[in-house]
Amino acid sequence: MTEALKLNRLLKEQGENSSYHHTSNKKDGASDLKKDMSSQRAMSLTSSPHELRRQVPERSGPDRKDDELVLTWNRIQESHMYQNKPLLPFEEWNIDFSELTVGTRVGIGFFAEVFRGMWNGTEVAIKVFLEQDLSAENMEDFxxxxSILSRARHPNVILFLGACAKPPHLSMVTEYMEMGSLYHLIHVSGHKNRLSWPKRLNMLRDICRGLMCLHRMKIVHRDLKSANCLVNKRWTVKICDFGLSRIMTDASMRNSTSAGTPEWMAPELIRNEPFTEKCDIFSFGVIMWELYTLHRPWEGVPPERVIYAVANQGSRLELPEGPLGSLIADCWAEPNKRPSCEEILTRLLSNELSLYYK
Structure with a gap:
C-alpha cells in the first residue's frame, strides 16, 4: 500500500476514531437493523461504501477493469495456498455477496470499511474492501x-465467519461486537465513567489472553491498539483487524513496509528494524496506560512528532504509580527485556494489582 494512501486512511481513522464504533444501544438490535437497512441489499453497493444508499444501475457489457481485478486476484490466490489448501478451505466460509445485507458504517481502516449488517438472519460485521483501493498489495493483505484470522479460534479474538472472495466485492464477515471499539468506549462514547477498575482490569486480561493465543501461534499483530480491540454487550474484549499481521518464521523479521499507528507503535517498527512478537507487548503497554488514565495517548501531539520522539529520543508516556506503572514500564523496555504475555497475565491476575487500585 502506498504511503499516501496509508496517511489518508490514518487521517480518516483519527477523524472517526477508527475501526469500530457503537451505533445503537437498543435491545432489539437485529430488528432495528432490518428497519435501518430497509431492503438495502449488498448487491447495490457502489464502488465506494460512502455512497451506500445510492442505487446504481447495473453495467452492461464486459468491464475491462473487473477482468484485470479477477486476473490479479487469481494470481495472488494461487500464491496463498497453505499445505495444498485453498484460502477458504471450507465451503461454509465462502459467502456470496448477494447473501449480505449492508447497514450502517461503523468503522474505517487503511483500505476497507466496516459495516453493521445481516447474514443468514444473524447480525454481523462486514469488512468491505474498497474497489478503488484493490491493488495487488491490498489483495495480498486481504x-x-x-489466512491468519481463520486459524485463530479463541474467546478473545474476533470470530471469523466467512468471506466473499470474488472481486470486486472482496468482503470479510465476522461476529458483531455491540459496544464497538475500546477506543470509542473510552474516548468518544461518554460512558467511560462506567469503566470501574475491576472492569478495566478484566478488559486488560481479555486482551492479554487473546494476544497470548496469537503469539503461541507465531502470529505478530503489528497494529495492536484500543481501536482494534472490540467490546461486546457482556464487556468481553476481542482483538480484531489482522491486515498488517505476520506469521513469524525466524527469530526476528524485518519490517519491509511501515505498519501500525504512531501512538501505539513500538520504536523498532517505527525505525524499520527487525522485530519479534515483542512489538505487540509495547503496544499492549500503551493500552494499559490508556485504560488506567482514560486519556488518549500523546493527545495533542502530531503523529510525526510522536514518531520522532518515541523512535529517536526514547520518549514515553508518563507512568502511573504502583504495580501497573511498573508493568507498563517493563512493556516499554528494550524488546529482549519485555515480558511475555504469560508473565503479564500472571501479574494482571495478582492480588496486588487488584487491591492497589481498589
Missing part, C-alpha cells in the same frame, strides 16, 4: 488477514 488474503493474509483471512
Amino acid at each position: 488474503c493474509n488477514e483471512i
Whole structure:
C-alpha cells in the first residue's frame, strides 16, 4: 500500500476514531437493523461504501477493469495456498455477496470499511474492501488477514465467519461486537465513567489472553491498539483487524513496509528494524496506560512528532504509580527485556494489582 494512501486512511481513522464504533444501544438490535437497512441489499453497493444508499444501475457489457481485478486476484490466490489448501478451505466460509445485507458504517481502516449488517438472519460485521483501493498489495493483505484470522479460534479474538472472495466485492464477515471499539468506549462514547477498575482490569486480561493465543501461534499483530480491540454487550474484549499481521518464521523479521499507528507503535517498527512478537507487548503497554488514565495517548501531539520522539529520543508516556506503572514500564523496555504475555497475565491476575487500585 502506498504511503499516501496509508496517511489518508490514518487521517480518516483519527477523524472517526477508527475501526469500530457503537451505533445503537437498543435491545432489539437485529430488528432495528432490518428497519435501518430497509431492503438495502449488498448487491447495490457502489464502488465506494460512502455512497451506500445510492442505487446504481447495473453495467452492461464486459468491464475491462473487473477482468484485470479477477486476473490479479487469481494470481495472488494461487500464491496463498497453505499445505495444498485453498484460502477458504471450507465451503461454509465462502459467502456470496448477494447473501449480505449492508447497514450502517461503523468503522474505517487503511483500505476497507466496516459495516453493521445481516447474514443468514444473524447480525454481523462486514469488512468491505474498497474497489478503488484493490491493488495487488491490498489483495495480498486481504488474503493474509483471512489466512491468519481463520486459524485463530479463541474467546478473545474476533470470530471469523466467512468471506466473499470474488472481486470486486472482496468482503470479510465476522461476529458483531455491540459496544464497538475500546477506543470509542473510552474516548468518544461518554460512558467511560462506567469503566470501574475491576472492569478495566478484566478488559486488560481479555486482551492479554487473546494476544497470548496469537503469539503461541507465531502470529505478530503489528497494529495492536484500543481501536482494534472490540467490546461486546457482556464487556468481553476481542482483538480484531489482522491486515498488517505476520506469521513469524525466524527469530526476528524485518519490517519491509511501515505498519501500525504512531501512538501505539513500538520504536523498532517505527525505525524499520527487525522485530519479534515483542512489538505487540509495547503496544499492549500503551493500552494499559490508556485504560488506567482514560486519556488518549500523546493527545495533542502530531503523529510525526510522536514518531520522532518515541523512535529517536526514547520518549514515553508518563507512568502511573504502583504495580501497573511498573508493568507498563517493563512493556516499554528494550524488546529482549519485555515480558511475555504469560508473565503479564500472571501479574494482571495478582492480588496486588487488584487491591492497589481498589
